[in-house]
Amino acid sequence: DVKVTQSSRYLVKRTGEKVFLECVQDMDHENMFWYRQDPGLGLRLIYFSYDVKMKEKGDIPEGYSVSREKKERFSLILESASTNQTSMYLCASSRPGNEGRSPLHFGNGTRLTVT
Amino acid sequence: QKEVEQNSGPLSVPEGAIASLNCTYSDRGSQSFFWYRQYSGKSPELIMSIYSNGDKEDGRFTAQLNKASQYVSLLIRDSQPSDSATYLCAPSGQAGTALIFGKGTTLSVSS
Numbered sequence: 292d293v294k295v296t297q298s299s300r301y302l303v304k305r306t307g308e309k310v311f312l313e314c315v316q317d318m319d320h321e322n323m324f325w326y327r328q329d330p331g332l333g334l335r336l337i338y339f340s341y342d343v344k345m346k347e348k349g350d351i352p353e354g355y356s357v358s359r360e361k362k363e364r365f366s367l368i369l370e371s372a373s374t375n376q377t378s379m380y381l382c383a384s385s386r387p388g389n390e391g392r393s394p395l396h397f398g399n400g401t402r403l404t405v406t
Numbered sequence: 407q408k409e410v411e412q413n414s415g416p417l418s419v420p421e422g423a424i425a426s427l428n429c430t431y432s433d434r435g436s437q438s439f440f441w442y443r444q445y446s447g448k449s450p451e452l453i454m455s456i457y458s459n460g461d462k463e464d465g466r467f468t469a470q471l472n473k474a475s476q477y478v479s480l481l482i483r484d485s486q487p488s489d490s491a492t493y494l495c496a497p498s499g500q501a502g503t504a505l506i507f508g509k510g511t512t513l514s515v516s517s
Contacts, residue, residue, distance in 0.1 A: 324504055333509035334450075334494065349504065381449055392438045392457060392498070395505055397449040 294318070295398035297382050303404045310369040312401050314382030322385045323365035324395065325349075325357065327378040334381065340365055341387070372405045379403075408433040410508035412495050418514045425482040427511050429495030432476065436497035439471055439478045444492045444510065454480060485515045 298313035316323065324339040326349075336349030338357040346357050354376060358366045365384075369376055379402050383395040409432040419425045427441075438457050442450035456462045456469040456478065468481040478497070482489055492510040 326507075331509070334507040336504050336506070339504045347504075392455075394440050394452045394455055395450075395496075397451070400449045 295382055295384050295396050297380075297398040297401050299401050300399060301402050301404075303406065304369075304372050305406055306373060308369075308372045308405075310372045310403070310405075312367040312369075312380055312382075312403070314365045314367070314384075314398055315363050316365075316384040316396070317363065318384065318386075318396075319362065320384035320396075321362070321387045322393070323359065324383045324385075325355075325365065325367045326381045326383065327351070328381060328400075329378050337367065372403075374405050377403060377405045408506050410495055410497060410506055412493075412508035412511045414509060415512040416514050417511055418516065419485050421485060421487060421515055421517045423485050423515075425485045425489065425513055425515070427480040427482075427493050427495075427513065429478045429480075429497075429508055430476055431478070431495075431497040433497060433506075434473075434476065436473075436476075438498040439469070440496045440498070440505065441467075441469060441478075441480045442494040442496060442507075444494060446491075450494055482513075485513075487515050487517050489513060490515050 295316045325337040326334045340359045356368045382398040385393040411430045441454040444450040454469040456471045462469045466483045470479045494510045495508040496505040
């Protein structure tokens with residue numbers, strides 16, 4: 292079974308702090324994704340990566356950056372946390388598939404609260 | 407902007423009934439379609455995938471796809487209280503693009 296591990300289940304940070312959310316997958320997947328999920332807004336794509344050192348902006352990249360130095364690890368960085376970044380953050384991975392046929396496998400999520 | 411539309415619900419059905427969940431999408435280039443189930447406080451888990459027009463059955467679940475109408479649905483037969491969750495529809499675009507999710511339909515099955 293694919294395992295996607297997010298380093299923290301709950302995190303509380305202060306406004307202005309630099310925050311790192313870590314995600315590791317153990318199935319040698321090329322593709323990795325960061326989403327945030329908020330009530331009424333659903334899952335929104337922040338950034339994704341198709342290979343080491345590659346990154347692509349999703350729908351809401353503002354205020355975030357990412358790092359993919361190793362294939363198995365994809366980090367989400369909040370350069371200066373703000374209260375509107377309080378959310379559930381979900382990491383996911385997938386194989387590259389023909390015609391996008393590869394589903395996502397999600398980690399357990401990190402619930403971040405910024406005070 | 408690619409869009410995925412789902413009725414937010416809640417959709418309430420009695421135990422043993424059929425639950426019907428619907429999804430429409432705007433990207434005609436979508437090739438693959440996924441249904442995820444998400445329990446409260448948990449992450450989404452894949453329950454069905456469908457790639458061709460028609461029906462695909464897996465146990466109590468049936469996914470239906472009509473690409474001409476840009477419509478995909480999920481039927482849950484013999485609904486159980488354990489099926490109570492939010493169901494997310496996610497069409498994929500061309501290879502190399504990320505999944506876009508609908509906001510989900512909340513299903514409540516009463517015993």
